[in-house]
Amino acid sequence: MKIQAQNLTFKYPGESTPTLKDINLTIEPGESLAIVGYNGSGKTTLLKVLIGLYDHGGRLLVNDVPTQYFYDGQLHRRTTACFQEYSKHFLSLRDNVALGRTTSDKAGDSRIVEALSRAEGKSILEKVDLDTVLNPHGVGSEALSEELQQEQDEMNKRMGSNVKSLSLGQWQKVSLARGFVASEQADLVVFDEPSASLDPSAEKALFSKIRSLSAKRDAGDDKEIGSTTTIYISHRFSTVRNADKIAVVENGTVLEHGSHDNLMERNGRYRELFEISREGYVD
């Protein structure tokens, strides 16, 4: 999917000043774009506007067509988004990953295992199986409200001992696996800080899987296929540098964009942020 933002602006309802202004950006089909910048600079808002979640000023074009010419839901069906606030369901591991998108047979289960593996979460299967019901409220039952405690007691009664809790990082991998299953039908896949709860080795492998979603394939005459575009927000420059394009967002606008090499050569904010992050790894 090709995405073009032309003089894009956006203001949250009730706010006096726009959160995004003069955004001009083109992401070609099959490209990966990393969005970087300080906290509160507008990265998540930009991601949400680019995938059509918010009404905006200026123009947003998808495959050269202004988004208002698509019918309701048409673009959303082609988009998969993994946001920081992911959902956890009191459902089996299978249903948490697939949400009904896979068939209930061996082929369906192997898609789920494959998605868990791409999300660096295959080891979760050493602790629970696909039928295990996951408890979204965590281990600390003493911290649960009376209502949640009742819900948990009820589930435990119904499911016997087959209810298990996961760590934060394991839940994040379940939510990423959900994104990978959904991405099979998507032309645009977006991730908002997908590795926040992951350890460095899982993180490195995850980003290479995310970028491989974007690998350009020969689409032949069919412009619709072979062109999954990925956009991700990350503060980890070791992974950001491998994106095809990087956009530096500051005060609600794109300050610089280009490849890692272009931006390093430009010697501007990207280079400054990259060097600060590198210093963080040097003793």
Ligand SMILES: Nc1ncnc2c1ncn2[C@@H]1O[C@H](COP(=O)(O)OP(=O)(O)OP(=O)(O)O)[C@@H](O)[C@H]1O
């Ligand atoms: N729903 C909202 N209503 C009003 N203002 C909002 C809303 N969501 C975010 N903002 C404001 O918009 C600005 C940009 O927020 P955004 O979440 O896009 O930043 P970000 O760059 O993704 O930050 P971070 O790196 O901390 O996740 C911030 O000043 C924030 O307070």
